[in-house]
Amino acid sequence: MRADHPFIARSPRAPRSARRSVSERLEDAVLALAGGLGAVTIHREMPWASITFAGTRHTMTLCFTGSGAVDAGEELLARLPDHEFTIPGQLVADAQIHKVEHEMLPEPKLRIQVELLLLEE
Numbered sequence: 001m002r003a004d005h006p007f008i009a010r011s012p013r014a015p016r017s018a019r020r021s022v023s024e025r026l027e028d029a030v031l032a033l034a035g036g037l038g039a040v041t042i043h044r045e046m047p048w049a050s051i052t053f054a055g056t057r058h059t060m061t062l063c064f065t066g067s068g069a070v071d072a073g074e075e076l077l078a079r080l081p082d083h084e085f086t087i088p089g090q091l092v093a094d095a096q097i098h099k100v101e102h103e104m105l106p107e108p109k110l111r112i113q114v115e116l117l118l119l120e121e
Contacts, residue, residue: 025087026058026116033079037072038064041111048117055093055119064110070102073110080114090118 020028027040042061049055064073077097085092099113 022056022087022090022118023058026085026090026092026118027060029085029087030060030062030076030080030114030116033083034062034064034069034072034076037069038062038076053093053119055090055117058116058118059098060114060116062112062114064112065107067108070108070110073112077112087118089121091121093117093119 023043023045027043031038031040039062040060041063042059044059046057046059047054048057062073062076064070077100080095080097083092083095085095094115094117096115097112098115099111101111103109103111
């Protein structure tokens with residue numbers, strides 16, 4: 001159950017993966033690059049199309065708090081632009097890092113804003 005939807009119950013008969021949206025799958029895939037140690041604090045999705053392709057542009061802000069999580073966020077920064085994602089029915093055509101903010105006090109914190117372009121296969 002997603003934390004941002006605490007009152008939505010999942011059917012015990014339907015597997016969770018069958019009900020997950022492309023946005024949820026993308027969040028999970030991005031966070032997996034950081035060992036699951038961060039949190040998506042903002043996720044915006046906008047339709048995108050060209051003459052030959054259709055898809056969505058996703059802008060996410062991720063937050064990593066604590067020295068171990070910050071290290072994991074740094075790993076995400078290194079791996080994201082060239083990572084080959086596996087999201088059923090989608091191709092990640094572009095992944096860019098737009099903004100990086102570091103804080104040291106009261107504890108280490110890293111905020112990253114990324115933008116990903118997904119095309120429908």
